[in-house]
Amino acid sequence: MTNHPYVIDEMISAKSIAARIEALCRAIHDEFDGTDKLVVVGLLRGSFVFIADLVRELDLPIEVDFLEASSYGDAMESSREVRILKDLRGAIEGRDVLLVEDIVDTGHTLHHVTNLLRSRGPARLKTIALLDKPTRREIDMKADWTGFEIPDEFVVGYGIDFAQRNRNLPFIGKVRFT
Numbered sequence: 001m002t003n004h005p006y007v008i009d010e011m012i013s014a015k016s017i018a019a020r021i022e023a024l025c026r027a028i029h030d031e032f033d034g035t036d037k038l039v040v041v042g043l044l045r046g047s048f049v050f051i052a053d054l055v056r057e058l059d060l061p062i063e064v065d066f067l068e069a070s071s072y073g074d075a076m077e078s079s080r081e082v083r084i085l086k087d088l089r090g091a092i093e094g095r096d097v098l099l100v101e102d103i104v105d106t107g108h109t110l111h112h113v114t115n116l117l118r119s120r121g122p123a124r125l126k127t128i129a130l131l132d133k134p135t136r137r138e139i140d141m142k143a144d145w146t147g148f149e150i151p152d153e154f155v156v157g158y159g160i161d162f163a164q165r166n167r168n169l170p171f172i173g174k175v176r177f178t
């Protein structure tokens with residue numbers, strides 16, 4: 001599949017993403033106002049652009065940490081088996097934590113990672129996903145905040161890849177095979 005020619009049709013513009021992040025940050029701010037120090041955890045690699053824009057819009061004391069979970073590999077289907085490839089550097093016990101995910105698709109990744117983080121006893125754990133494909137869900141999971149609900153399309157850009165390509169597009173586009 002990955003060596004078939006494809007084009008990318010813009011689905012969500014860079015401007016719409018920026019506007020949505022502003023609104024999301026107001027809600028996050030209301031939730032975590034008064035926090036001692038919020039640990040913002042980015043799920044690698046797909047969330048790296050989103051987390052960069054998100055934290056610069058957040059007027060709160062924060063730390064940033066990263067976690068890498070196994071994902072699709074080069075396939076377009078979830079493996080459903082989630083493994084931790086790179087763990088957090090810091091402890092989160094007793095801390096306020098915001099987990100940042102690129103897309104909630106089947107829900108397996110969010111389910112696995114939130115269970116893992118919760119087992120470490122954070123004071124508060126909230127989740128945010130830039131994109132949500134509700135029609136693809138296999139596990140009943142939803143992020144506390146979602147940027148955009150999208151239909152069942154394979155998307156790239158703004159950090160999100162297709163077999164490691166197209167992460168550097170400034171917008172979200174859908175893959176169309178030609």
Ligand code: IMP
Nearest residue numbers: 046078103104105106107108109154155
């Ligand atoms: P889930 O475990 O099925 O919910 O999958 C979540 C992960 O699959 C996301 O973090 C993405 O890395 C990846 N994923 C899901 N949909 C897409 C897509 O349309 N394009 C690229 N990656 C995707």
Ligand code: MG
Nearest residue numbers: 045046071102
């Ligand atoms: Mg991912």
